[in-house]
Amino acid sequence: MGPGYVPLALGAVLAVLGVATVVKAYVAPDLAPEEVSTAVEDGRASDGGGAAEPEDAVRPLAGIKWRPLLFVMAGIVFFAYTVDGLGLLPASFGAGLLAALAGSRLPRALLVSAGLTVASYIIFVVLLQLRLSLVGDWLGG
Amino acid sequence: MDLVDNLALGFSTALQWQNVLFCLLGVALGTAVGVLPGIGPTAAIAMLLPITFGFDDPTSALIMLAGIYYGAQYGGSTTAILLNLPGESSAAVTAIDGHRMALAGHAGTALAVAAIGSFVAGTVATVVLAVAAPPLSRAALSFGAAEYFSLVVLGLIASIALASGSTLKALGMIVLGILLGTVGQDLYTGAPRFTFGLRELYGGLNFVSLAVGLFGVAEILRNLHDPRTRQRIVRRVTNLWPSRADLRRIVGPVLRATGIGSALGVLPGGGHVLASYASYAVEKRISRHPERFGRGAIEGVAGPESANNAAAQTSFIPLLTLGLPAHPVMALMVGAFIIQGITPGPDVMNDQPALVWGLIASMWIGNVLLVLLNLPLIGLWVRMLTVPYSILFPTIVVFACIGTYSLGQNPYHVLAVAFFGVLGFVLVRSGCEPAPLLLGFVLGPLLEENLRRALLISRGDPSVFLTRPISAVLLVLALVALVVTALPAIRRKREVVFAEDE
Numbered sequence: 062m063g064p065g066y067v068p069l070a071l072g073a074v075l076a077v078l079g080v081a082t083v084v085k086a087y088v089a090p091d092l093a094p095e096e097v098s099t100a101v102e103d104g105r106a107s108d109g110g111g112a113a114e115p116e117d118a119v120r121p122l123a124g125i126k127w128r129p130l131l132f133v134m135a136g137i138v139f140f141a142y143t144v145d146g147l148g149l150l151p152a153s154f155g156a157g158l159l160a161a162l163a164g165s166r167l168p169r170a171l172l173v174s175a176g177l178t179v180a181s182y183i184i185f186v187v188l189l190q191l192r193l194s195l196v197g198d199w200l201g202g
Numbered sequence: 203m204d205l206v207d208n209l210a211l212g213f214s215t216a217l218q219w220q221n222v223l224f225c226l227l228g229v230a231l232g233t234a235v236g237v238l239p240g241i242g243p244t245a246a247i248a249m250l251l252p253i254t255f256g257f258d259d260p261t262s263a264l265i266m267l268a269g270i271y272y273g274a275q276y277g278g279s280t281t282a283i284l285l286n287l288p289g290e291s292s293a294a295v296t297a298i299d300g301h302r303m304a305l306a307g308h309a310g311t312a313l314a315v316a317a318i319g320s321f322v323a324g325t326v327a328t329v330v331l332a333v334a335a336p337p338l339s340r341a342a343l344s345f346g347a348a349e350y351f352s353l354v355v356l357g358l359i360a361s362i363a364l365a366s367g368s369t370l371k372a373l374g375m376i377v378l379g380i381l382l383g384t385v386g387q388d389l390y391t392g393a394p395r396f397t398f399g400l401r402e403l404y405g406g407l408n409f410v411s412l413a414v415g416l417f418g419v420a421e422i423l424r425n426l427h428d429p430r431t432r433q434r435i436v437r438r439v440t441n442l443w444p445s446r447a448d449l450r451r452i453v454g455p456v457l458r459a460t461g462i463g464s465a466l467g468v469l470p471g472g473g474h475v476l477a478s479y480a481s482y483a484v485e486k487r488i489s490r491h492p493e494r495f496g497r498g499a500i501e502g503v504a505g506p507e508s509a510n511n512a513a514a515q516t517s518f519i520p521l522l523t524l525g526l527p528a529h530p531v532m533a534l535m536v537g538a539f540i541i542q543g544i545t546p547g548p549d550v551m552n553d554q555p556a557l558v559w560g561l562i563a564s565m566w567i568g569n570v571l572l573v574l575l576n577l578p579l580i581g582l583w584v585r586m587l588t589v590p591y592s593i594l595f596p597t598i599v600v601f602a603c604i605g606t607y608s609l610g611q612n613p614y615h616v617l618a619v620a621f622f623g624v625l626g627f628v629l630v631r632s633g634c635e636p637a638p639l640l641l642g643f644v645l646g647p648l649l650e651e652n653l654r655r656a657l658l659i660s661r662g663d664p665s666v667f668l669t670r671p672i673s674a675v676l677l678v679l680a681l682v683a684l685v686v687t688a689l690p691a692i693r694r695k696r697e698v699v700f701a702e703d704e
Contacts, residue, residue, distance in 0.1 A: 064388035067650045068395055071381045078374040085370060129426035130627070133419065133599060134620050140603040141616035153600050161596040163426060169592070177597045184253075185604050193608060 132163035148197030149186070154178045209332055212559030216567050221265050224257075225564050228266035229571045232273020237280050237583045244530045244637070245421050246274035248413040249598060251534060252605020260542035261557045265564040267538050271531060272568045275514060276320065276576060279507060280583055283312045293510075295478040299495065299502030306498050311444045313580055315452055315500055316507040317573050318444075323460040323508035324569035327515035330464045332562055334516075335551065339523040342548040347656035348666050352676035354649045357526050359680040361641050362687055369687050371634045379642020380649060382407055389651060402614040409537040411615045412643055414602045415622025416629075416636040417530075422595045423627040444500075452504035455485050459505040463512025467528070468519050481509035515565060521546055522558055526645070530637045533644040 136159035144152040157174030165173065186195065215221065231253075235246040250270050257263040275293075282293040283300035296316065303312040345353070362372040385396040386406030397403040444452075459481040466477040485505040486495045495502050517528040525547030527533040539546045544554065551558050576583070606615045626636050660666035668674045 064391045064393040064395060067653065068381060068384050071377055071384070075374060075377045075381065078370060078377060082368075082370050082374060085368075125631075126427055130423055130624070133423060133426070133595075134624065136596070136599050137419070137603055137616060137620040137623065140600070140607070141613040141620070144603075144607055144613055144616070149604065153604060156603055157596045157600045160599040161592065164592040164595065170596075173593050173596055174600075176593075177600055180597070181600055181604055184601075185608065193604075193611070 129163040133160050136160035136163075143199075144197075146197045146199040148195050148200065149193045150178060150182065150195050151197075151200065153181050204336065205332060208336070208555070208559050209563065211555060212332075212561075212563030215261060215556045215560030216265060216563035221262055221560065221564065222567065222571075224262045224266040225269040225568050226571050226575065228269025228271075229273040229568055229575055232270035232275075233277040233280075233572075233576060233579075233583060234273075234586060235270075236274030236277025237586050243271060243274040243278055244534070245417040246277070247271060247531055247534045248410075248417040249602060249605075250274075251410060251413065251538060252602070252608060254538065255541060255605070255608060257542075260539075260544055261560050263542055264535075264538060264557065264561050265568075267535060268561060268565055269568045269571070271514065271535075272324075272511075272565070272572055275510065276317065276572055277583065279316050279510075280313060280576075280580070283316065283503070284309060284584065293478075295482045295506040296503055296510075298482075299497070299499045302496070302498035303500065303503065308498070308500075310580070311448060311500070312503050314444050314577060315448065315504045317576055319452060319456045319459070319504040319508035320511035321569050321573050322456050323463060323512035324515055325566060326460045327464045327467070327512040328562060328566045328569075330512075331516055331519055331565075332559075334468075335519055335522055335558075335562070338519060339548040339551045342524050345524075345548075345672070346670070347652040347659060348670050348673040349676065351649060351652040351656055352667060352673040352680070353524065353526060354645050354652065356676045356680040356683070357520075357528070358638075358641060358645060358649075359683045361529070361638055362684075368633060371632075372638045375629070375634050375636065375638040376642040379639035379644075380646035382412070382639070383643045383646030384650065389647075390654065402612075407643075408606070408615045408618055409540070409644070410606055411618035412622050413534055413537065413640060414606055415619040416626035416640060418598060418602050419619060419623030420626025420630060420636065422598060423623060424630055425591065426595065427627075448500055451500055455481070455501040455505035456508045458484060459507075459509035460512045463509035464516045466509075467513030467516035477509040477513040478506040481505040511569075518562070518565070522551060522561075523548055525550075525648070527641065530640050533640050536644055 136156040139159055140152050140156035143155060147155075154174050157177045158170055161170035161173045182195075186193065216225070231250055232243075232246060235249060236243060247267070247270055251267070254263040254266055257266075278293045279296050279300070282297035283304050286297050286301040300312045300316070303309065358376050362369055362376070381396075383406075385403055387394055387404050394404055459477075462481050462484065463477040466480060482495075482502060482505055485499075485501045486492050489495065489499070489501060491499075514531075517532055520526045520528050521532045521535060525536070525545065527536050536546055539550075544550060544557070602619060603616050606619050607613060629636055629639070656666055657664065666673075667677060
């Protein structure tokens with residue numbers, strides 16, 4: 062058996078499971094436990110798009126709020142692309158600022174990210190003594 | 203006497219001042235993060251894991267992680283009791299009666315009982331661990347590739363049995379996890395798999411990126427997306443020390459729960475959740491006043507908390523003896539072991555006795571510190587609950603970035619965090635739990651390696667898995683577990699069991 066044996070087998074299994082999940086979603090969608098009994102009685106177990114979703118039921122992917130998602134992701138990606146060039150401190154500040162913007166307005170986000178840059182300097186550089194370049198080449202560090 | 207020697211070695215390691223300090227630090231950090239609403243032990247450990255990478259001594263790193271684990275678990279119970287927001291399924295049971303006690307003005311007693319119960323259970327379970335681990339690890343040495351393969355299969359299947367939600371999706375998550383684990387160069391031939399020509403992928407996906415993304419970042423995205431409605435926070439914590447009558451009432455539940463927890467914790471796949479529920483059910487059944495349960499029964503807090511902690515302790519048994527993580531938290535521990543250059547398994551116990559016994563001893567010390575630290579500091583933890591989320595989550599994001607980056611000074615690992623963060627968010631919203639995926643990812647390489655080795659030895663004859671008795675028994679158990687979970691009748695009953703007490 063070569064290097065592709067296990068991935069191929071797993072891929073086949075996953076494909077079967079995927080099809081099964083899709084089929085099941087049409088035939089008998091997952092319901093919250095308290096809904097199971099009533100749904101079966103009403104014969105609406107196959108009605109996938111119930112209007113009133115219960116609190117903990119599976120929510121569809123529709124209706125995603127993009128702002129928090131985009132800003133948090135932007136923060137992490139910003140850190141990844143700038144940490145080598147700008148160094149730890151500016152990258153942390155930028156990442157913190159972008160992430161904070163997911164939930165607050167600019168002045169507050171600036172404050173939060175400044176505070177947490179100081180906090181991460183104390184924790185990672187002073188206390189844990191990680192050897193990271195604080196200010197990178199792009200800024201002449 | 204082997205046991206005494208081993209424990210002596212363990213305590214002499216764990217009681218070195220820097221190790222006590224790391225244990226204390228771990229417990230404090232773990233509690234601080236675990237207390238945050240919506241963050242359970244798994245997410246807390248995933249977030250704090252990167253901190254331990256800078257350590258030179260693996261023993262200290264692992265001791266600190268064990269401390270984080272206990273702290274996080276206790277912190278989770280605190281949130282469950284005060285806020286009725288359990289961070290993880292095992293704390294959900296505590297919330298039932300604990301929050302009622304808190305609303306009735308007995309928050310202090312509930313918290314103290316949880317701590318005392320956990321301490322007693324942890325002490326007993328530590329002894330169980332010390333007694334059971336060496337013979338089991340000797341037995342594990344006789345395991346061949348076929349047995350390991352079957353054991354991993356059993357562990358993976360069993361982990362579904364207790365996952366809430368769809369069995370089908372949980373199975374899919376496991377397979378996806380194993381597939382993600384195959385990314386990188388093939389072990390035997392060196393052929394690159396799923397690398398898409400990217401050099402960064404040759405070494406495989408990074409475990410920390412996966413864990414931090416799937417649990418830490420995805421959790422943040424979820425919280426930002428569905429802001430939880432303001433719960434009634436119980437701010438005033440008074441009357442910390444339980445009365446004599448309270449203490450008398452919890453002796454029985456604590457001891458019974460310790461037994462239940464120690465036994466169930468060894469099971470692969472979420473034994474600690476089962477332990478909490480089992481203990482609660484037992485106490486309710488044998489109580490002379492079952493109607494008090496759900497209305498703030500002190501037994502309903504003491505029992506599950508003790509069972510939970512005992513199980514947390516004994517779930518180290520499969521990890522230390524077989525190298526098999528019993529649940530996601532243990533999977534994170536495996537990751538930490540490997541990062542420190544240690545492959546968990548039966549050999550560790552022989553090669554690194556100071557590490558293993560130091561770890562076991564430090565668990566007990568961690569329990570002591572937990573009681574000493576948390577009872578006086580409860581006011582502080584309560585204040586942590588009021589820190590606004592808009593400050594917390596950017597902090598977590600940045601710490602996660604720095605931690606993952608410091609792992610190998612590789613920005614690519616940080617990008618992977620973003621990727622798995624989105625993936626985890628999408629999965630949770632589609633009703634798929636990421637925990638089985640993480641288990642699959644950790645156990646996948648083990649599964650593949652042993653499958654191929656067993657087939658190499660048997661010259662390609664797959665019947666080897668059924669002709670070797672231990673392997674056959676394990677596979678049959680896995681099949682039984684799968685059938686039991688998949689059967690609709692039993693599934694419905696399972697849902698009822700979980701729904702009954704809510």
